[in-house]
Amino acid sequence: MTRQMHLGVFTYPGGHHIAGWRHGSVVPGDILGYDYYRRTAEAAERGKFDLVFVGDMLAAREKDGRVIAQGALNNIDSISILSAVAGATKHVGLVATLSTTYNEPFAIAERFSSLDHLSGGRAGWNIITTANDDAALNFSRKSHMEKTMRYQRAGEFVDICKGLWDGWKEGAIVADRAEGTFVDTSKVHEIDHKGQFFSVKGALDLPRSPQGWPVMVQAGGSPAGLEFAATVAEVIFAAQSDREQAIKFRAAVKQRMPGHGRDPAILKVLPGLLPILGSTEKEALAKEKMLNELLHPAVGIWMLSEQMQFRLYDYPQDGPLPTKDIRASGSAFTPRVVHLMERADREGLSVRECGILVAASRSHGSFVGTPEMLVDHMKLWLDEGACDGFNIMPAWFHDEMDLFVDQVVPILQRRGLFRRDYEGPMLRHHLGLPIPAASAGRLAA
């Protein structure tokens, strides 16, 4: 049987093409309202998607200390969005992004348990350590925590959450009306955790949720992120635009999993994918051109400078990307930046071209063509072991999401590459993931 793929949709205010919000069909004021997110979730469920994914930034988007004038907004709070759309949907998974660097484990364990209870077992947690330094200034800290330390904290954080979720065993709620006993207290456990970063007594104030734990999602691609993914991730949302690199990345995580006592077969790697579709290739290319023309040049240079932690504002925009100067700046580059610099050297890309490249898809993979061509592209990635599916990033909402759902999904289904219907009510069912045993958390007694 053909291996089937998993699909998520990454919600984003306006759209994933950074100029997507300028498209005439987008009503920019809508992005702060419930209906905007409800429509996306309903489209995802119509297309039998595995999940809806929402990100988190913890700081306004800025350039030199001022909010960037030409960029779109961040999302409103991910848990709020997904709790709201849980009521409008029945199957689609709900993956919220929350940082382990700027939160406390008890509050996060409670929020994901709540989302999982409310949605009947559809919650997922994209565990991030927060990449943007400026978040520190909004959380009573002088500077952002160093990366190795952030991942150490994340490891302890996640262990505590699992312990809290497991602290209520199955059957702890007895609700015996005659006896007047609601909880069997012998089945509720404190975790009494004292560690490097946290001390948490427990128990959680909520019983075990339908999925036991939310699905554990991870998105970092650095060496520390990769190791962390191997210890906790069930799903990886990866920024991979090159197939060979994606194959290597997926293999590298899977290779590390047995060392942490984990079965690599469960891992689902979902690279971001921004499709630009047309009924002919020519039409799709014209759409891409139209979008790139909407891109304000300042946005491209700003995004590039932010990603490279290097000020490109004074370099000639049509000159080559000054990779020598950038490398000499000695910043710790993310894999996606390293990859872009290699490509710029190889293809002789200008500052402006790199800006468009980064801004258009925000370093994720993109594809321009017809629905049939896109399905071939997706199948190739799947067959070659570059991924287990995709997190779809529509260039703008809602037209481009509807286009994918109504024109690409039926082809995927016809070719046996994607489900025709949901097989269970929970996100773990969609992803073929086991429900964690109540004793799986390392901290639970």
Next chain:
Amino acid sequence: MRGPLNVPRPVQGQPVIIHCGAPVTANSAEVVLTEPATMAEAKAGRAKWQALSPRARYVVRLEVILGETAAKRAAELDAMAADNRLRFVGTPEQLAAHLAEWHAAGVCDGFDILPAVMPIDLDLLADEVVPRLRARGLRPGGYAGRTLREHLALERPLSRFAA
């Protein structure tokens, strides 16, 4: 805290600020939720709050057990677990009269009603008590506004950056 926030100003400017129990700072509360034991205690509490947050809505928390069998149900509930809240036990007609009496005495601006058993007491409240309050002119016929501030007739706060 450097800011700015990563989303624009919310619809209401700021959420409605509600205080329970002891005052925190002057003028910080827009709604005060209290649990007085008697009408006299409520009156005294309100006077104290009015000095601190004169514009705040003063709301009294009241548990209700409603219907013809209310007294019997109250006894059953107390046999399982008793609490010391201010409580009303009686028919919807009696509750409407009771609330009107407190209102006329100027003790409070409203009530935070705790239905003792969901959904029995909540349904009776919505279906039997509210129409009687409307008939007495103590509740509007519907929502006049869209936001919580509008329901409570609270002003939308000015931004500190408005100038």
